[in-house]
Amino acid sequence: MTERFTGSFTQQEPIPDEGIEAALDVMRSGRLHRYNLAGDEVGETGLLEREFATYTGARYALAVASGGYAMSTALRAVGVRPGDHVLTNAFTLAPVPGAIASVGAVPVFVGVTEGLTIDLDDLAAKAGQAKVLMLSHMRGHLADMDHLMAICREAGVTVIEDCAHTMGAAWNGVPSGRHGLIGCYSTQTYKHMNSGEGGFLVTDDDEVMARAIMLSGSYMLYGRNGTVPPAEVFERVKYDTPNVSGRMDHLRAAILRPQLRKIDAQCAAWNARYRVVEEGLRGTPGLTLVKRPEAERYVGSSIQVLLLDWAPEAVQEVVQRCLGRGVELKWFGGAEPTGFTSRYDSWRYAPSEPMPKSDRILRGILDMRLPLTFSLEDCALIARIIRAEVGAVWQEKAA
Ligand SMILES: Cc1ncc(COP(=O)(O)O)c(C=O)c1O
DSSP states (O other): OOOOOOOOTTOOOOOOHHHHHHHHHHHHHTOOSTTOOSTTOOHHHHHHHHHHHHHHTOSEEEEESOHHHHHHHHHHHTTOOTTOEEEEESSSOTHHHHHHHHTTOEEEEEOBOTTSSBOHHHHHHHGGGOSEEEEEOGGGOOOOHHHHHHHHHHHTOEEEEEOTTOTTOEETTEETTSSSSEEEEEOSTTSSSOOSSOEEEEESOHHHHHHHHHHHHOTTOGGGSSSOOOHHHHHHHTTSSOOOOOBOOHHHHHHHHHHHHTHHHHHHHHHHHHHHHHHHHTTOTTOEEOOOOTTEEOOOSEEEEEOTTOOHHHHHHHHHHHHHTTOOOEETTOSSOOTTOOOGGGOTTSOOOOOHHHHHHHHHEEEEEOOTTSOHHHHHHHHHHHHHHHHHHHHHHHO
16 A cells, blocks of 8 residues: 655644643733833733843843844844845745845855855855855754854854754754854744744844844834843944834744743654654665764754756656655646745846856755654655665666
8 A cells, every 4th residue: 555644844842832822821911012011011022032042151142033134133233234145045045145235245155065054165256255144044954153153253254143053953062053153043834943933143242232232123122132242332333324124022932932941852752753854765765864063963854965966857756756645745847936945046036157066066966844643653664665766766767
């Protein structure tokens, strides 16, 4: 009998009961805006900022409306101006070049390796073209951050990390988001914490955080944020930093706080699922697993494999056959961006020179979500289905 998977790749876990209760309390209070605080109450948003700063080890954390907003705010806070060039990954998703374009800057794309990380040789070659790197840890793959930071230090490039897929991950024991000047995170519904929409920006830098708080829309109430740089820093920046509203509200903060308390256990649960799929696919002819370096502590909330040098029609056939058995794979090689796939040549507002080495890799990437609503048995079944269908198409090709 042909096995079929019947679960949903977009089904997240429910919000913890504690979060639902806290959200109800916020709604009963009527005070949803982050600066609507009774007396000297800190409020859910401020408390979340303190807890997220502690979790990441950063001096400051700012809770905002989305991950994309965190990135554009980070760019503004480090002084990126219209027309400036900003380095970023060729393999990432639309909000990343979008954040760069939103401040009028111009993305300069850097290639991708078979490890699905930014190509450090290409980065070194292009480092002279920009003062800022918006580094996307796309699908949770961390580059050699020691090497990357050395390249950027040498070239005088400021690093902003897009940690939308790496909340809970680390390189050589240093959390993702803590290598560069600023770390940006998303709490959009498919991320490691779920508030529907939302995000964070973390930094140790007084002036960057003062600017970010002003940018997010503080109405001069910045003293009431959860983590606040010294008052004299605000005096320096407050008159020349525009308000570009994008705050988080208490309702979202309320549902995130209990999720943050259990994030480590969640990451372990993702990795257990990741390893079952990885083991189930190991040795599949024609399929390359992505090697995870020793120094990387990853969070396997999704898995990617490569069908390198396959004809596009054959990859498409694998995708269709898997879908027919209930397994949704996203392919980054399609001519048109669909759903959550896209790549550097999809963003026509930001033309790039061709990158044939990267194109070869992008054409081979298959990507799959691993929501925590999947059991380990589900993961084993999914791996069996992919293995069988890749094998069948591979044999057809060989015949
Ligand atoms: C790689 C990456 N960076 C940033 C973001 C931005 O997050 P948000 O959707 O919260 O704006 C996303 C969201 O999908 C993403 O996938």
